[in-house]
Amino acid sequence: MAKLRMALTFVIVLLASACSQHTSEPGHTVTIMTFNVENLFDNSDDPGKDDRDYLPIQAKQSDEHREACARVEVESWRNRCLTIDWTDDIIERKLTVIADAILQVNEGRGPDIVALQEVENLGILERLRTEYLGDADYLPGILIEGNDARGIDVAFLSRLPLNGVPQLHDIKFEESFRERGGDTRGILQADFFLPDGSLLTGFSVHFPAPYHPTEMRVAAYGTLNNLLADLPGDRYVFAAGDFNTTSAEDAARAMLDRYVRPYWTVSNDLCSGCKGSSYYAADDTWSFLDMVLWRPCCGEDTTWQVRADSVRTANRTAAQVRTDGSPRRFSLPDGGGVSDHWPVVLTVESK
Secondary structure, three states: OHHHHHHHHHHHHHHHHHHOOOOOOOOOEEEEEEEEEEEEOOOOOOOOOOOOOOOOHHHHOOHHHHHHHHOOOOHHHHHHHHHOOOOHHHHHHHHHHHHHHHHOOOOOOOOOEEEEEEEOOHHHHHHHHHHHOHHHOOOOOEEOOOOOOOOOEEEEEEOOOEOOOOEEEOOOOOHHHHHHHHHOOOEEEEEEEOOOOOEEEEEEEEOOOOOOOHHHHHHHHHHHHHHHHOOOOOOEEEEEEEOOOOHHHHHHHOHHHHHOOOOOEEHHHOOOOOOOOEEEHHHOEEEOOEEEEEEOOOHHHOOEEEOHHHOEEOOOOHHHEOOOOOEOOOEOOOOEOOOOOOOEEEEEEEO
């Protein structure tokens, strides 16, 4: 199944690239969004993936399902496995509020590129694109099935045409951490044509969660920066996603100063008045788990550069915000909220 999906992805993106034309337009802008959509699942069992939480309740009545849920050690997760009723109506609600959050940018058109995290498969991504974002003119979605045990993947939606076939790069962890690999995602690379014909390489990322050792995120930054180093020096490059680096970890280990700022322009450094993209109620802290990174390029000869006043958290739909002003995660049974992450938006412009 995974191989079939991968093959289908390659065919779709190659056709999209062949059929799309880039144009040269002075003063053009390209807007990039990162958005962790928090468990965007369909409600069909995906063989080989632990997606049993996201099934309709009638599919959860077998002894096999109940026994599998009983083996889940965390009580809240065990209850979720047993009781969530992931119906067609709930999926429609989830897709609607995600689309609304995306379309709040660019006067209702949405960003030019969206890097997405926690998408189950290409099928649900294509439903989002065609049924709920149809007027945004996104080309077919880009998703390559990875090794995450739950089946959540990184992806792209873009109006910019592709150059070549996307790749999914595994993160290189030390041997002592490899048993945790089933709870990690690769780095998705896609090359796009900018409106003037220049190439733009994008990376969509979802680094290991904060409960994993810091060294795993260090390895993820190392893999990303090695991929950056392999690209031509005159290539425009961005990385966008959920980097899972909390403000506490950054303060204690100087993560951004050591592994990010030497190579990248960081969106949250330019986000005036922003608290963060994610809130942790247990210790009342905000973090920019979600970032858009831009690799400065080409010195005085650069054409594309970040517009400093463009960076913001896209949190202006009513469904995104709790009464205390923090992100409102998608909840059941009411289907309220959107995600426990706010999207982050950055615009680059040509001279």
